[in-house]
Amino acid sequence: MKTHWKMTLTALAVAMAAAAPAAAQDKADVAAAEKEGKVVWYASVDVKVAEAIAEDFRKAHPKIDVEVERSGSERVYQRVNQEHQSGIKHADVVNTSDSTHFITWKKKGMLAKYVPAGVDKIDKDYRDPEGYYATWRATLCVMGYNTNIVPPNQVPKGYKDLLDPKWKGKLTKAHPSYSGTSLTGTYAITKVLGWDYLEKLSKQNVQQLQSTTATPKSIASGERAVMVDGNEYNMFIEINKKSPVKVIYPVEGTPFVSSPVAVFSDAPHPHAARLFADFLFSQKVQQYLVDKGGLRSVVPGVKDPEGRTPLSQIKVIPDDPEGMLPHVEEIKKKYAALFGGGK
Amino acid sequence: MALALAILVLLPLGWLAATSLTTDNAPRELTFRHYHQLFVDRSFLEPFWVTLWTSVAVGLLCVAFAAPMAWLVSRTDLPAKRLLRMMILASFATPPFLGAFAWVLLGGPNAGLVNHWYYWITGFKPFEAESLVNIFSAWGIVFVTALYTFPYVFTFVATSLDHIPSDLEEASAILGAPAWRTAIDVTLPLALPALLAGFLVAFLQSMTLFGPAAILALPASIDTMTTRIWSLFQFPPKLGLAAAASLPLLLITVVLLRAQARIMGRRGFSVLGGKSTGQRLLRLGVWKPVALLPFAFVLSCSVLLPYGVLAWTAFVKNYSAPAAGNFTFDNWKFVFLEFSQTRLALTNTFLLGVSAATAGTLLATTIGYLSLRKLVWGHRWLSFLATAPVAIPGIVLAVGLFLAYTHAPLVLYGTLTIIFLAYLTKEMPVGYQQVASSLKSVHPELEDASRIFGATRLRALVDVTAPLIRNGVIATWMFIFIGSIRELSATILLFTARTKTVSVTMFDLRESNDWGPIAVLSLTMLAITFAMILAINFFNDRRVT
Numbered sequence: 001m002k003t004h005w006k007m008t009l010t011a012l013a014v015a016m017a018a019a020a021p022a023a024a025q026d027k028a029d030v031a032a033a034e035k036e037g038k039v040v041w042y043a044s045v046d047v048k049v050a051e052a053i054a055e056d057f058r059k060a061h062p063k064i065d066v067e068v069e070r071s072g073s074e075r076v077y078q079r080v081n082q083e084h085q086s087g088i089k090h091a092d093v094v095n096t097s098d099s100t101h102f103i104t105w106k107k108k109g110m111l112a113k114y115v116p117a118g119v120d121k122i123d124k125d126y127r128d129p130e131g132y133y134a135t136w137r138a139t140l141c142v143m144g145y146n147t148n149i150v151p152p153n154q155v156p157k158g159y160k161d162l163l164d165p166k167w168k169g170k171l172t173k174a175h176p177s178y179s180g181t182s183l184t185g186t187y188a189i190t191k192v193l194g195w196d197y198l199e200k201l202s203k204q205n206v207q208q209l210q211s212t213t214a215t216p217k218s219i220a221s222g223e224r225a226v227m228v229d230g231n232e233y234n235m236f237i238e239i240n241k242k243s244p245v246k247v248i249y250p251v252e253g254t255p256f257v258s259s260p261v262a263v264f265s266d267a268p269h270p271h272a273a274r275l276f277a278d279f280l281f282s283q284k285v286q287q288y289l290v291d292k293g294g295l296r297s298v299v300p301g302v303k304d305p306e307g308r309t310p311l312s313q314i315k316v317i318p319d320d321p322e323g324m325l326p327h328v329e330e331i332k333k334k335y336a337a338l339f340g341g342g343k
Numbered sequence: 344m345a346l347a348l349a350i351l352v353l354l355p356l357g358w359l360a361a362t363s364l365t366t367d368n369a370p371r372e373l374t375f376r377h378y379h380q381l382f383v384d385r386s387f388l389e390p391f392w393v394t395l396w397t398s399v400a401v402g403l404l405c406v407a408f409a410a411p412m413a414w415l416v417s418r419t420d421l422p423a424k425r426l427l428r429m430m431i432l433a434s435f436a437t438p439p440f441l442g443a444f445a446w447v448l449l450g451g452p453n454a455g456l457v458n459h460w461y462y463w464i465t466g467f468k469p470f471e472a473e474s475l476v477n478i479f480s481a482w483g484i485v486f487v488t489a490l491y492t493f494p495y496v497f498t499f500v501a502t503s504l505d506h507i508p509s510d511l512e513e514a515s516a517i518l519g520a521p522a523w524r525t526a527i528d529v530t531l532p533l534a535l536p537a538l539l540a541g542f543l544v545a546f547l548q549s550m551t552l553f554g555p556a557a558i559l560a561l562p563a564s565i566d567t568m569t570t571r572i573w574s575l576f577q578f579p580p581k582l583g584l585a586a587a588a589s590l591p592l593l594l595i596t597v598v599l600l601r602a603q604a605r606i607m608g609r610r611g612f613s614v615l616g617g618k619s620t621g622q623r624l625l626r627l628g629v630w631k632p633v634a635l636l637p638f639a640f641v642l643s644c645s646v647l648l649p650y651g652v653l654a655w656t657a658f659v660k661n662y663s664a665p666a667a668g669n670f671t672f673d674n675w676k677f678v679f680l681e682f683s684q685t686r687l688a689l690t691n692t693f694l695l696g697v698s699a700a701t702a703g704t705l706l707a708t709t710i711g712y713l714s715l716r717k718l719v720w721g722h723r724w725l726s727f728l729a730t731a732p733v734a735i736p737g738i739v740l741a742v743g744l745f746l747a748y749t750h751a752p753l754v755l756y757g758t759l760t761i762i763f764l765a766y767l768t769k770e771m772p773v774g775y776q777q778v779a780s781s782l783k784s785v786h787p788e789l790e791d792a793s794r795i796f797g798a799t800r801l802r803a804l805v806d807v808t809a810p811l812i813r814n815g816v817i818a819t820w821m822f823i824f825i826g827s828i829r830e831l832s833a834t835i836l837l838f839t840a841r842t843k844t845v846s847v848t849m850f851d852l853r854e855s856n857d858w859g860p861i862a863v864l865s866l867t868m869l870a871i872t873f874a875m876i877l878a879i880n881f882f883n884d885r886r887v888t
Binding site: 054071081083088149217218225339 | 386451684757852857
């Protein structure tokens with residue numbers, strides 16, 4: 001009886017797989033992926049990190065090419081939606097640093113249900129319970145400064161210190177209408193310090209950049225002295241390059257930003273997409289993200305390199321996509337009214 | 344042919360007007376809400392004001408520099424004229440957004456190299472003393488835009504001076520007026536139409552450019568009309584507003600171009616002297632070095648410094664760090680071996696350039712021939728339609744195309760075709776004027792002679808006219824090609840991930856401050872452009888006229 005039941009189930013599964021090969025598939029099929037020959041990855045991770053991972057994948061699967069389309073999280077979101085609305089199927093796999101995107105896409109039925117290998121071992125805080133997306137990488141939205149410009153005794157300790165008139169014209173900040181990390185970080189700031197704080201900050205003549213990958217490069221070049229928000233991982237990359245910069249973990253708390261990965265339900269290369277998603281969550285890539293990319297990983301077994309402040313010792317403001325989702329448009333609009341750009 | 348042309352030009356404009364007057368969501372109703380918002384919303388009024396005053400400033404700045412420069416080249420024995428003209432051509436050929444990139448590296452208030460030198464010379468410290476230049480400002484846009492717009496004014500004024508005989512100036516000199524008096528009282532009024540026309544063109548260029556504004560103004564939290572329209576396209580796009588915001592730009596352009604045409608049209612009265620006996624060149628004598636100063640300043644800012652800083656940035660790890668231990672080939676390796684966008688973007692750009700140039704040249708040649716030889720009914724309309732797009736700013740055209748081709752029956756958004764259409768429309772006037780000028784130089788008598796000897800019209804065309812205008816046609820092709828590969832203002836609204844061009848890829852890289860790869864792509868683009876210009880010169884030198 002028991003065997004019979006199992007057989008029926010298997011038959012059913014096979015039938016379902018045949019009926020909807022992409023949707024019901026739960027394991028990547030290498031041969032089918034190779035036949036597709038290509039995977040298109042929209043990502044918001046730093047372009048050099050993304051291209052290095054793509055190159056690694058090409059080495060592992062020489063028959064499959066990877067096309068990387070890198071832009072800011074919010075820009076990726078806009079492009080995906082614009083293309084979806086116009087009936088253009090181009091993106092296979094997506095990564096942004098704004099978890100609300102994944103909630104929205106899931107609701108719209110744009111994501112495929114797929115749990116890449118190894119994702120089931122990730123802490124359930126960092127993955128969708130129904131298996132549509134999972135946190136591929138995480139970073140902290142940190143402050144930072146140029147050590148050539150700011151003497152050790154002047155280093156600001158947190159956000160509030162930045163309102164001191166001496167920082168006028170010396171600050172740089174990313175834009176929440178462009179960057180998901182900045183959006184998450186800006187939302188965290190408004191929760192802890194209120195809009196009142198941002199209004200005062202906007203009077204400090206802040207250099208308004210777009211991406212949180214750009215602000216660390218700005219203080220590294222000495223264009224500005226202190227950054228209000230930027231990717232921790234770009235700071236590590238700069239420090240590895242011996243740029244004169246240091247990270248500040250603000251006393252008010254450092255916003256934690258999870259950055260999920262998902263496969264699209266109408267992916268033009270469904271098999272290659274799944275294979276690539278598996279690859280993204282593999283120990284090798286995760287360790288690479290941490291070692292060379294300066295990122296944080298939530299995949300068990302991945303180790304932080306020496307000398308990096310462990311997460312446990314940093315006062316973190318957890319991200320809250322469900323809570324942020326209703327406020328996204330409001331944040332962007334209010335922010336633009338204060339700091340300009342991307343209204 | 345006329346119909347295709349009409350659709351090409353009128354369809355996007357029709358959609359633009361219609362969309363600006365209807366509500367965004369169904370049921371679509373007539374509304375003036377979008378226009379109303381334009382006039383009351385501060386987030387539109389401010390960009391509009393910024394756009395207006397910066398464009399006036401660009402126009403004035405261009406005239407202030409280009410007019411004396413043109414006078415010096417045309418009327419005095421200035422040394423190295425050929426070299427100077429070539430360098431001005433180089434400024435003209437440099438895409439303005441590329442100049443803006445370079446000026447971020449040069450004129451960033453604290454890390455910019457010009458400010459570095461300034462601090463080094465004066466002993467001031469960054470952040471403590473005011474920087475020499477702050478390129479992230481409205482004046483930054485004015486400065487950079489003027490650098491790449493002044494060649495228009497220069498060319499207008501220089502050409503006009505070349506055509507004005509110097510008899511009148513000589514008369515003034517004989518009557519005892521000093522050189523400066525003659526220049527102001529005689530030459531200036533004669534060149535005034537050209538000056539005004541140059542001012543208008545500079546104003547229009549500045550008003551409709553997207554690149555410099557987006558690169559320099561956004562970091563300073565300043566919006567212009569073009570960046571504002573662009574931001575309306577962020578998802579979900581606010582199309583009605585975008586259309587309504589585009590129309591004032593279109594209107595201003597049409598009005599000013601008409602004004603310009605009238606001004607230039609009246610120029611005739613000053614050339615009454617008939618064939619001149621050649622220009623009398625004023626001797627500068629000891630003033631030569633002084634006369635070279637404006638050239639040295641402008642050309643350093645538009646060509647020497649930008650090209651230098653791009654070349655430097657392409658080969659270093661950190662552009663603001665000292666040279667020791669800074670050299671690297673990583674940027675080149677990254678762009679050409681690792682960056683998966685490079686091949687796609689280069690292929691797309693190349694495909695678009697070749698197809699727009701080929702289609703544009705064919706269309707322009709056919710229309711030019713038909714309308715100049717008055718072969719078909721309505722030939723005047725043909726030439727009007729072919730030159731009309733000159734009045735449509737790139738970004739406005741892009742809004743129109745987006746609206747026209749995201750709907751059934753013809754969904755072109757997301758294809759290279761829609762960008763191709765944008766380039767074709769945008770470049771049509773240039774192409775037409777190029778071809779028309781070569782056609783005008785071939786008198787119909789030659790064809791008539793051939794027909795008298797029994798050749799058919801087609802035969803006459805192939806055997807007589809075609810060889811005579813061949814070089815002009817080739818030059819037209821290259822002009823359109825250059826114009827297409829550098830396009831940003833329209834492409835920025837029309838591209839998708841699959842249809843990226845080099846210019847858009849550079850713009851994406853800018854948003855994450857990846858200056859090394861940007862510099863590499865810039866140099867590549869400049870190399871292609873200059874190769875083309877050399878080729879054009881080669882063909883023009885052999886032009887049979």
